[in-house]
Amino acid sequence: MAKFQSPTGMHDLLGEDLEYFRKIENVCRDIADFYGFQRIETPILEETELFEKGTGFTTDIVQKQMFSFRTRGGDFLTLRPEGTPGIVRSYIQQGMQNLPKPVKFWYFGPFFRYERPQAQRFRQFYQFGFESLGVEKPVIDAQIIKIFYNILKELGFKDLTIELNSIGDSECRPEYKRILVKYLRSHQSNLCPDCRRRLRENPLRILDCKRERCQIIAGAAPQMIDRLCKECHNHFKSVLEFLEELELPYQLNPYLVRGLDYYTKTVFEIFPGSLKDDKKSSQEIDKTALVGGGRYDDLVKLLRGKDTPACGAAAGVERIVYLMKLKGRKMPSPKLPQVFLAQVGELPKRKSLKIFEEFRINKIKVAEAFHKDSLISQLRMADGLAVKFVLILGQKEALEEKIIIREMKTGKQKIIPIKNVIKEVKRRLKKD
Ligand code: HAM
Helix, strand or coil: CCCCCCCCCCCCCCHHHHHHHHHHHHHHHHHHHHHCCEECCCCCEEEHHHHHHHCCCCCHHHHHCCCEEECCCCCEEEECCCCHHHHHHHHHHCCHHHCCCCEEEEEEEEEECCCCCECCECCEEEEEEEEEECCCCHHHHHHHHHHHHHHHHHCCCCCCEEEEEECCCCCCHHHHHHHHHHHHHCCHHHCCHHHHHHHHHCHHHHHHCCCHHHHHHHHCCCCHHHHCCHHHHHHHHHHHHHHHHCCCCEEECCCCCCCCCCCEEEEEEEECCCCCCCHHHHHHHHHCCCEEEEECCCHHHHCCCCCCCEEEEEEEHHHHHHHHHHCCCCCCCCCCCCEEEEECCHHHHHHHHHHHHHHHHCCCCEEECCCCCCHHHHHHHHHHCCCCEEEEECHHHHHCCEEEEEECCCCCEEEEEHHHHHHHHHHHHHHC
């Protein structure tokens, strides 16, 4: 019979990978503390309607990628495909609209999208995200970008590119959409089938279609950036000034619209620099963003809260880990024990369990093999672990409340009272 496998696009996380995860989470935590973002964990499941309304009914995520089901009680729930709608729901539900603004959150956890399995796209993947709610000022946009840039820098990324655009707001976007649709209609027959559908539902998305023939059409399309209303124009200009002040390497990309419906004004993505030392495997990943985000001034209201501007972004953890490995970034290996506690006989085994706990309380890492009875095989293990000292508790020693301490390198050994063992080990470890 075939063995059970983890579901397609979902992977076990263990060993070295988890060390990378831990490192990334620690960097996020430090940066979040500095910038005053609090941690938030919202449920993995939310009402399906939250994403339909929030992420947007016409998006690929809602149309094709959600894991949704009906509970036994008849509720329609969805495994969260992204974090922002859940955080906005919590912000409204927990009465945070009355708190001093901005209210700032960060998160790190699993997300789920029914993707076609391909390189660096998973059905369960991890994101970390930062969201700032309540302030409409452009300095917030710049600070969110800077936070993600800092995190990636801290993780050892060197040549990052920030792509940036403004997609306007409810004042200027409808007029732009009309102009764009008029232009795209005249090229309708050359668009791919997906874009023909988008033309009706979400024409802006045609601008970032990856198919060549659509890109050619998009390349000559009127651009939002030339049609921003005064407010959006000034906002964007100000964001750029802040980025320049912070010396962040950004590029304007008029075709960047992002795949989620809630964005207004600033949108951005951060890409890794190309990895010249590793051609083939990095080509695909070079083209996919590590971070995506932007402003979403209408989302809180859309989800039945007060009118509240907001801005945020999220990054894909697996992609970051993949690139850190490619770049040869090693994680420090876990600290190895320098002491092995060996025991022979029933009474010694019982006593060693207690001695072992004493070491834990004193924060001294000790290896053991309580499941073994033979001294020879325990010493062999100690040898394999290359510990400095072995403590040996035999029947005679146990009866006399003593223990043998043997230095592995020289074979020299000494019998000491059990009650002094912690002190003696501490002294010897310090000496080395
Ligand atoms: P997103 O662009 O859909 O934005 O996802 C952000 C990042 O998550 C991507 O740049 C990518 O690195 C990673 N990612 C997305 N899908 C997958 C996948 N299937 N497998 C592996 N990694 C993936 C959002 O999710 C928004 N909530 C970001 C945001 C926060 N905007 C405002 N606030």
